[in-house]
Amino acid sequence: MTKELTCICCPMGCALTAELEDGKVTNVTGNTCPRGKGYAETELTAPVRSVTTTVITQQGIPVPVKTKTPVPKDKIFDVVRAIKALPVSLPVKMGDVLLVDVCGSGSDIVAARTVENS
Numbered sequence: 777m778t779k780e781l782t783c784i785c786c787p788m789g790c791a792l793t794a795e796l797e798d799g800k801v802t803n804v805t806g807n808t809c810p811r812g813k814g815y816a817e818t819e820l821t822a823p824v825r826s827v828t829t830t831v832i833t834q835q836g837i838p839v840p841v842k843t844k845t846p847v848p849k850d851k852i853f854d855v856v857r858a859i860k861a862l863p864v865s866l867p868v869k870m871g872d873v874l875l876v877d878v879c880g881s882g883s884d885i886v887a888a889r890t891v892e893n894s
């Protein structure tokens with residue numbers, strides 16, 4: 777089986793062609809660098825995504841947050857729900873861990889920016 781996909785690891789957006797056999801990627805072409813091969817393998821077997829969003833703090837001021845590492849694609853909606861329910865109080869420093877192992881994904885939710893309590 778052959779699958780066409782676009783690498784999203786950098787703005788080049790290389791058009792990849794991956795060959796699969798028994799659910800395993802056996803060959804990748806079209807990638808300009810090795811990251812494309814890794815992307816195709818992950819995307820076709822266990823796709824992951826980084827999540828970035830905003831939390832409204834208890835002071836009513838928004839704080840941008842993100843997953844420290846990508847999470848399984850099928851957990852994204854649960855992760856976003858967990859982030860939205862997160863009670864966050866200012867001040868927050870960039871890199872502060874706001875939630876550990878979100879939804880059992882193995883990834884933490886961290887503040888993406890420092891926000892003072894003004």
Ligand code: SF4
Nearest residue numbers: 783786789790809812
């Ligand atoms: S294969 Fe390499 S150069 Fe091409 S989009 Fe992916 S990361 Fe960028």
